[in-house]
Amino acid sequence: MFGMEPEVLERFTWYMREHSALTIMFHTKVAEQMGLSATDEKCLDLAIRAEGPLTAGRIAELSGLSTGAVTGVIDRLERAGYVRRVRDPHDRRKVLVEVTPAEFVKFGHLFEKAQASLVEVLSHFDEAELQVIERYLQLQVETFRKRVIDT
Amino acid sequence: MFGMEPEVLERFTWYMREHSALTIMFHTKVAEQMGLSATDEKCLDLAIRAEGPLTAGRIAELSGLSTGAVTGVIDRLERAGYVRRVRDPHDRRKVLVEVTPAEFVKFGHLFEKAQASLVEVLSHFDEAELQVIERYLQLQVETFRKRVIDT
DNA sequence: GGAATTGTCTTAGCGGCTAAGATGTTCGGC
DNA sequence: GCCGAACATCTTAGCCGCTAAGACAATTCC
Incomplete structure (x- = not known):
């Protein structure tokens, strides 16, 4: 360097x-x-951040849990109302985990506060500076992802 | 905003x-x-980042674990050689948890790689830009800490 | 159509966590 | 100094989630 x-x-x-x-x-x-364990919340976050609905097996892969553990995770998330099990119509062995957005309204304040913090931080910078920061964050996330994958 | x-x-x-x-x-x-559970590593990180040696009870407070659980955590960390139990000479009820730095040499590559990633990211910015980023990180950590405390 | 494969669920066993109480140490009032 | 209260840690019982292995159901490939 x-x-x-x-x-x-x-x-x-x-x-x-x-x-x-x-x-x-x-x-x-x-x-x-949210009344969840860290594991459950982590899996829920995976399901939220995914493009479409994830299968149970895919959640096991992404989270590093066994398929048996994921069954339990989905049971608890479903009981709490955060997700729904839907049999994949194209392959009825698969279980699609569908997030139910309505359930998150209750915790809106959590995310609003987090976002307010972010806004507060960003408000200390002008437009040019924000561009530098964004470039930094972009690079950081990208590099960090590679780092995590081969650790 | x-x-x-x-x-x-x-x-x-x-x-x-x-x-x-x-x-x-x-x-x-x-x-x-490192052959540790996430919980154990979290507690070890607390001990490393603290000013002086922490007591078992303080680790319980900071980690949110029960004192009984912390006993187990320290047992495992001690068995693995990462820390040492030292009776506080001024108050012999207390157990000071002393980190043994020598043990981390083995995992130097992990931190070196992480640091290399950081250097790689930062190398894309000139001095003025780095100052903006540092200001951002400072603010972000500070604000985030407040947010975490009252969540 | 039957065998192998795939995806999820079930079960047994293990290990960490909590809560409550035991043990050892210090402090305060007398 | 002595005794009881307060404190710090450890021990134990019981619970719950995780892994691994196998059961069950649906699909795919010959």
Whole structure:
């Protein structure tokens, strides 16, 4: 690395580490407030962020859980009303997990607050600076994804 | 929020969300490679990031675990060589958890790779841009911490 | 049509977590 | 100094989620 002083890197490393720890804490707390375990919330997040509905098996792959565990996860999520099991009409062995958006209205305040925090942070920057930050976040997510995959 | 278009906020929200999911995955994988559960690794991280050595009770508070669970966590961390139990000489009821840095040499490659990723990302920005990013990270961590505390 | 494959669910067994109580240490009033 | 209350950690019982292995149902390939 060229003109970067070691202390700069050290500071950035510290931010990363701190941010990671906070993320995990936040994740735990959100799950708690939704009446879910961290595992269940993680699987629900996968289902929400996916393009279409996921199958049970795909959730097992993505989450790293066994298929048996995923059965339990979906049971609990379904009982709590967050998702619905739908048999895939094209392959009736498969179980599609459909997220029921209505159920999230209850927790709107959680996400609103999180978004308000984001807005508050971003409001300290002008348009040009926001572009730098966005470029950074884009790169960071992309690079981080590669890093996670081969860890 | 003033001059910010909705799509910009939407994109930033997406980065946050994606970054969170990746962080949790990374955390899980690092723990796995170190032969620890996510819980154990989380507690170890607390002990590492703390100023001085933490007591068992303080780890329970910070992690949100019961004291009984923390006993088990420290047992496993101690057996694996990551920490050492030291009776506090000033108050012999307390157990200080001392991190043994030597044990982390084995996993140096994990952190080196993570740091290399960070350097790779940062190398795409000039000095002025890095300052913007650092200001952003600082604010983000600070604001996020407040958000986590009252969630 | 029958065998092999695929996707999910079921079950047994293990291990970590909580809650409650046991043990050992310190502090405060006398 | 002594005794009881408060405190820090450990121990135990019971519960619950996870893994692994196998059961069951639907599909695919010959």
